[in-house]
Amino acid sequence: MHKTVLSILLSLIVAVVSNEWQQEYMKREHSLIKPYQGKGMMVPFWDFQGITLVTPNYVRVTPDRQSQSGSLWNSIPCTVPAWEMHVNFKIHGHGKDLFGDGMAIWYTKDRMIQGPVFGNMDYFHGLAIFIDTYSNHNGEHNHQHPFISAMVNNGTLHYDHDRDGTHTSLAGCEVKLRNVYYDTHVAIRYEKNTLTVLTDVDNKGEFKECFKASGVMLPTGYYFGVSAATGELSDNHDILSMRLYELDSSDVTSEDRSKIIPSAEKFESPRDHVDDPKPAWSGTKTFFVMLLIFLLIIAIAIAGISWYRDQQEQAKKRFY
Template sequence: MFYEKLYWVQLFLVSILISSIVAEWNTRDYIRREHSLTKPYQGGGYSVPYWDFLGNTIVTSNYVRLTPDLQSKSGAIWNTVPCQTRNWELQVQFKVHGRGKDLFGDGFAIWYVRDRMQTGPVFGSKDYFQGLAIILDTYSNHNGAHNHQHPYISAMINNGSLHYDHDRDGTHTQISGCEAKFRNYNHDTHISITYVDDTLTVSTDLEGKNAWKECFKVENVLLPTGYFFGASATTGDLSDNHDIIAIKMFELDLLEAQNKDEDRSQIIPSAASFEAPRERIEDTKPAMSGVKTFLYMMAIAIVIIVLVVLGIMYYQKRQEQSRKRLY
């Protein structure tokens, strides 16, 4: 009897220890189903609970494909329920892949914005938006001075007055970014977007290690409650498959320093590190090489010679006509 009681006591203590360890590992276990997208995707018929679709988006048993690997395609997926949570984490499992080895595009964006279901030129969604865009850009326009390679992840905060400049890859309005080679992996890739106490943190797991690597962190970012989550993608002359495997949104606890009664619904999106777009300066045309300069000058000389010859011939013809009239 004694050993039996001892066994149950030991089993109870082990279960408590395991529970505490799991709790420490899985601190973000309060998932909000109304903001999440997981398999199986479909509900009744072709609908997906809490999500709407736009454009060329298709739903399969294994993924939601925003665009196929074809030119000039665009698609989006939008949550139907506004987010009223102050602190949150959005984990997106995705896969970008295609036939192109050196040329591919254009990329996709993850949104937390006021206006949902709006098509437009910014990776398939609306320009001059209000809210947050996390942009996973696979195609570089190679315009202007860049200090990074592509693919590239960046964040943009917009109050509705800013234009996303594709010709400059958005570098004039981004608040931060990092290089991230997330294309054509055999395994799924992940991105985490965390917003806690006005701090935005973006992390990735691109190597299948089940460990987050910080991409960037920006403090003093103001985002209101009541906006919508979404994801959109687009292709142009270049293309890729842009697949969403899962979206999981976790509600995080408020910190002690946060005012629980504060109304965040009327906040205008902004970031302390934000700078107004710099004046756009067109790329300087490269100076012509010596060979090009020589050919250019030769062409001008030939044109001048031709004009002179034609002038002389015209003058001689007039002189002959004048002599004929005299006779």
């Protein structure tokens, strides 16, 4: 009995210490947690753009409607050289086989500039983590969607939607995260010039590595943000929380990392663009097309029979 009580007390102490440690290293000015709103309709440290809607339980970056885009951006530049960003989100909608387009998590020099890359600007400076859900994918792939990938840009690279950005991607992994009944999470860790992306999408309460890329150079002083977009296909893109933790990394020096130009040592091999195959007809459309052809054949047959009978009648009259 005493051992059980002692074990419970030790567990509580560990939990309290762990929570205090997390709060100490969590950077509140770079985090978005409930309750979202401060005074009035303002959200401390965050700005919103486009169709984005703040509710008591989530921030809806885009609704499940066509041709929508939105974003949310931290208003304080991050000066932490080693960090880990945890994003709790949900992507869901009415589409069963066709859905899109997806969302992106950003650490960039510029903020609040709408554009064609999941609702944000192209030719950006910094890091983007893409969660691409577009089910009717572009180009030649060896993976399925949804797909998480990373891109580092110094302002000169174009994100090519026709190739799903595969020629500028660092790495990626497939994830089954859409239309699940539980929350999904992604963690982005940057330390010692290494970028690691981890996911918790299986409702097991633990992160597993999606990919790791070394030789990634990112400066301090950039902004965190999230954007999302829909096109002909759509989904709800919801953010439940964002938490930034400062890492106690041994490689942190007095170096002025604000002057670093974003770069990466390696990219995935480019893939040639291949046009998407034309979508197959649905069963209903096929039925009506076949019905129309059948009715047309009957109409031609009836017209032919009538013409033949008329010719026979004319022949009989001439004979008599």
